[in-house]
Structure formats: C-alpha cells, structure tokens
Amino acid sequence: MKFAVLVFPGLTCDLDMYYAVEETVKQEVEYVWHTEADQLDYFDAVLLPTGTSYGNYLRPGALAKSSPACKHLQAFAETGKPVLGVGNGFHILVETGILPGGFLRNNSLKFRSALETVKVENNNTVFTKDYAKGQTIQLPVASDFGNYYADEATVEELKKTNRIIFTYADENLDGSISAIAGITNDKGNVLGMMPLPERAVEEIIGGTGGTPLFHSILNNWSEQHVN
Amino acid sequence: MTKVTIYVTLRESVVDPQGIATTDALQKMGFEEVKSVRVGKLIELEMDGSEQAVEARVKEMCDELLINKVIEDYRFEIGEVAGK
Numbered sequence: 001m002k003f004a005v006l007v008f009p010g011l012t013c014d015l016d017m018y019y020a021v022e023e024t025v026k027q028e029v030e031y032v033w034h035t036e037a038d039q040l041d042y043f044d045a046v047l048l049p050t051g052t053s054y055g056n057y058l059r060p061g062a063l064a065k066s067s068p069a070c071k072h073l074q075a076f077a078e079t080g081k082p083v084l085g086v087g088n089g090f091h092i093l094v095e096t097g098i099l100p101g102g103f104l105r106n107n108s109l110k111f112r113s114a115l116e117t118v119k120v121e122n123n124n125t126v127f128t129k130d131y132a133k134g135q136t137i138q139l140p141v142a143s144d145f146g147n148y149y150a151d152e153a154t155v156e157e158l159k160k161t162n163r164i165i166f167t168y169a170d171e172n173l174d175g176s177i178s179a180i181a182g183i184t185n186d187k188g189n190v191l192g193m194m195p196l197p198e199r200a201v202e203e204i205i206g207g208t209g210g211t212p213l214f215h216s217i218l219n220n221w222s223e224q225h226v227n
Numbered sequence: 228m229t230k231v232t233i234y235v236t237l238r239e240s241v242v243d244p245q246g247i248a249t250t251d252a253l254q255k256m257g258f259e260e261v262k263s264v265r266v267g268k269l270i271e272l273e274m275d276g277s278e279q280a281v282e283a284r285v286k287e288m289c290d291e292l293l294i295n296k297v298i299e300d301y302r303f304e305i306g307e308v309a310g311k
Contacts, residue, residue: 058292058293059295062292062295063292065291065292066292095295100297101297102295102297102298102299103298104237104241104242104243104244104298105244105245106244107242107244108244109244109245109248147244149241149297149298150297151240151297154297175242175244
C-alpha cells in the first residue's frame with residue numbers, strides 16, 4: 001500500500017506522519033509537496049499532517065485553498081480512497097469544504113498541548129476498525145484552534161449518520177460542539193480529527209493509542225486487494 | 228480605484244471566546260456598563276473597477292476565501308479611494 005503525506009507550506013509535522021506509517025504498518029510512504037499534487041492518483045491513501053499552513057493567516061487552513069493541490073485532493077477524496085487530516089490538516093479539510101464545519105479559537109484562548117482521553121464513537125470505518133466501539137484511547141492534541149463548530153442541523157446530521165468518529169471522553173476543554181474530536185464525510189473515506197494519532201505510535205513516547213488507526217487503514221486496503 | 232471595506236463578525240449563534248475574555252477584562256477595569264463584546268475582523272481592499280463592477284467580485288471573494296459562513300457573517304461598503 002502506498003501512502004502520500006501531502007505537505008502545504010507551513011505544515012511542520014510531516015515527518016511525524018511519515019515516521020508513523022513506517023513505524024506502524026511499514027508500508028511505502030512518500031512526501032508530496034503541494035505543487036506536485038497532480039500525482040496523488042498514484043497513491044492509495046493521503047495523509048494531511050498538522051502544523052501551521054500559510055501561517056494560519058485569515059483562518060487556520062483557509063489560505064491552502066489558493067493551492068491547486070486542493071482540487072487534486074478533492075478529486076482524490078471523490079474516488080473513495082482514504083484521506084486522513086489531523087490538526088491543521090483537519091482545518092484544511094473543513095476550509096476546502098471536503099468536511100463540514102469551522103474552527104474557533106479554544107475557549108481557554110491558549111494554545112493547548114496535552115494528552116487527551118478520546119472515545120471511539122464509531123469503529124465501523126476505514127480508520128477505526130481495529131478499535132472497539134466505545135473504547136477510550138490516549139492521544140495528544142496541540143492547537144489553539146481546536147474548538148470545532150457546526151450549526152445544529154449539521155451536528156444532528158453527523159449524529160444521525162454516525163459520522164462523529166471520536167469525541168473527548170473526559171473534559172472538552174477547547175469547547176468543541178458536542179465534544180467532537182473527529183468526523184468523516186458522508187462516504188466515510190475522509191476523516192478529520194484534532195487529536196494526533198501519529199504522535200502516539202510508540203510506548204516510550206505518548207503511548208500507542210494511534211497505532212490501530214494506521215493498521216485499520218492498511219487492513220481495509222488489504223481486504224479490498226486480496227486478489 | 229475603488230475601496231472596499233469588509234466587516235467580518237462571528238455569527239450570532241457562535242460563542243466568541245475572545246469577546247467573553249475582553250468583556251471580563253473591561254468589567255474588571257471599571258467599565259461595568261459593558262454587557263457584551265464581540266470581536267470581529269476588518270478587511271480593506273483596493274480594487275480596479277467601478278463601484279458597480281466590484282460588488283459581484285467581492286461577493287465571490289467572500290464566498291470562496293475571505294469568509295467561512297459556518298462561523299462568520301459579513302457586510303461590506305464600497306467607496307472611492309481618497310486621492311486616487
């Protein structure tokens with residue numbers, strides 16, 4: 001299986017994502033610079049790392065829309081192949097309209113770097129099959145715009161269609177509506193999440209709460225490619 | 228040259244953490260009559276084209292990039308750039 005780590009200017013945690021793929025599923029992984037995103041077709045999954053794309057000017061993730069990569073990313077998402085956006089990568093998915101909603105400043109008005117207890121609300125997705133439903137895992141967060149917002153109708157729709165994949169289990173310190181930590185698109189092949197699974201793939205640093213996510217993506221791909 | 232001033236505010240339904248913190252600060256400083264603060268953004272553009280011509284383009288820019296309608300509302304004013 002071939003993973004692409006799609007990098008926009010200012011996304012700084014591309015190495016973490018690259019390393020997580022090597023460490024967990026040990027598959028082929030390549031960096032794709034945003035101006036080369038016309039090559040995305042070659043890959044089986046696209047990973048959007050976190051960081052501060054375009055300095056987070058205007059709104060986090062917004063200026064990424066000026067890159068032609070967004071059209072290629074949209075087309076890739078429409079093929080049904082998995083796309084994972086974490087942290088600022090989630091901001092980009094929301095700003096490009098691939099996922100619904102928007103982000104507000106954290107209620108604390110502070111950049112928050114912490115280990116969160118995250119609940120797996122739906123384990124019937126490409127990304128969460130290797131978790132148990134209702135399982136709680138420890139994942140780090142690191143953002144000052146972790147406060148997810150969508151209007152009531154959108155949140156109802158997300159709930160009804162089981163598209164809220166992760167929630168904050170203990171405290172919802174950033175103020176996300178309905179304690180949302182991660183959602184998918186209607187097809188279920190695009191996941192955006194604020195907690196950072198790629199920073200939790202080793203027992204000695206941050207635990208292994210993120211490891212099953214990468215295995216889920218690979219296992220799902222393997223099932224589809226048995227022949 | 229036409230000048231466009233875009234006022235961006237958080238939608239009514241959206242809680243504004245910056246506004247809440249600022250309300251609190253003002254009240255602590257003795258401005259007890261302040262009941263609510265909402266913090267927004269001001270975007271100024273200088274554009275080629277007549278006042279009539281730019282309006283549709285500004286709406287497009289707001290829809291495509293400048294505003295996220297999930298969290299923000301906006302209005303804009305169009306005028307002449309002074310001295311140009």
